[in-house]
Amino acid sequence: MRKISPSIYGREAARLAHDIIGAVLVHRICGKEYRARIVETEAYVGPHDLASHSSKGRTKRTEVMFGPAGHAYVYLIYGMYTMFNIVSGPAGSGQAVLIRAAEPLHDWKVDLSGPGKLTRAFKITLLHNGVDLTTDKLFLLRDPDYRPQIKRTRRIGVDYAKEWKDALLRFVDTKSAAVSGHRIKKTERNS
DNA sequence: GCGTCGATGGCA
DNA sequence: GCCATCGACGCG
Numbered sequence: 001m002r003k004i005s006p007s008i009y010g011r012e013a014a015r016l017a018h019d020i021i022g023a024v025l026v027h028r029i030c031g032k033e034y035r036a037r038i039v040e041t042e043a044y045v046g047p048h049d050l051a052s053h054s055s056k057g058r059t060k061r062t063e064v065m066f067g068p069a070g071h072a073y074v075y076l077i078y079g080m081y082t083m084f085n086i087v088s089g090p091a092g093s094g095q096a097v098l099i100r101a102a103e104p105l106h107d108w109k110v111d112l113s114g115p116g117k118l119t120r121a122f123k124i125t126l127l128h129n130g131v132d133l134t135t136d137k138l139f140l141l142r143d144p145d146y147r148p149q150i151k152r153t154r155r156i157g158v159d160y161a162k163e164w165k166d167a168l169l170r171f172v173d174t175k176s177a178a179v180s181g182h183r184i185k186k187t188e189r190n191s
Numbered sequence: 192g193c194g195t196c197g198a199t200g201g202c203a
Numbered sequence: 204g205c206c207a208t209c210g211a212c213g214c215g
Contacts, residue, residue, distance in 0.1 A: 042207070051207070061202065079199025081208050098207060116208045157207050 001141040006134045009070035009088055013095035016088045017043035017171050022148035024141040025102055027122045034122050036102035036112055037146070039176040042155045043169040044085075047094045051161035054094030064130045065094050072138065074119075074129040081116030084124050086133060100156070103176050148173040 004023060008016065020038055027034045044052035053075070054065045064073045065087055073085040073096050089095035102112040104121075112118045119125075124138070133139050152168040159165050 044207075053207080056203080059203075075207090076199095076201060077206060078208050079201075079206095083207060085207085100207085114208070155207070160206085 001143050003134075004140040004142045006070055009086060009133070010090065011088060013043035013045045013088045013097050014169055016086070017041040017097040017169065018150060018152075020086075020097065020140060021150050021171050021173050022143060022146045024105065024143055025099065025122070026141060027124065027138050028136065029123055034108065035105045036108070036118075036122075037105060037143070037173075037176070038099060038102050038140075039148070039173040040099075040101035040113075041171045042098040042100055043171075044096050044098065045169065046089070049161075049167075050164045051155060051158035051167075052094065052096070054096075062094070065096050066092050067130070069095075070133050072124075072128050072131045072133060074124060074126055076126060077116075082119045082124060082126060083115050084119050084122075084128075100170075149175045 001024060008019060021041060023038050025036055025038055046052060047054045049055060053062045056062060058066050061075060064071055067087060068091040069088045071087045073087050074082050077083055083098060085096040085098045087096050098115060099118060100115045102118055104110050104112055110121045112121055128138065131138060151172050151174050153170045153172060154166050154168060155170045
């Protein structure tokens with residue numbers, strides 16, 4: 001497996017969210033290496049997207065979202081969970097892709113079926129906000145041998161976003177969503 | 192199996 | 204006073 005091409009991050013968020021399904025997320029920290037296959041993502045396509053944090057404008061929190069693509073946008077939600085996003089699109093366009101779920105590789109036994117669970121297990125914290133994903137600490141690998149089966153659905157937890165709440169901007173690898181022991185969310189069924 | 196609810200903190 | 208969540212409960 002090779003590191004993903006840095007230029008991929010410059011793609012529009014909806015396309016990037018689709019294209020990194022099946023890719024492998026790697027985090028090297030404290031002498032350990034965590035690896036998992038990305039199986040669920042969501043695109044936040046710009047300031048006009050009412051579900052996107054960038055729709056609030058350029059603030060202290062959203063600053064990195066308006067920066068160059070290929071950097072991590074990490075924020076705190078509900079006082080206890082961190083969400084891991086990849087800034088995408090042209091610099092300044094305020095787009096990002098949220099990594100929602102992954103499947104652990106090798107002998108790593110852990111439940112990564114949710115954005116909060118994923119960051120906890122990967123030890124991704126607020127300190128990672130703004131880090132460059134083209135370095136060798138936190139990055140993506142392309143896996144040419146894996147062919148995901150990708151389905152588009154509505155995004156989770158954005159009911160406040162008016163006409164944007166029903167946009168088909170969530171991408172799921174259906175090969176993996178069926179993994180046993182994983183609860184099927186109600187929002188996942190009606191599509 | 193499914194709905195409801197509380198924890199908990201940064202930010203506007 | 205919101206939240207791009209999670210897990211614990213209670214129900215029957």
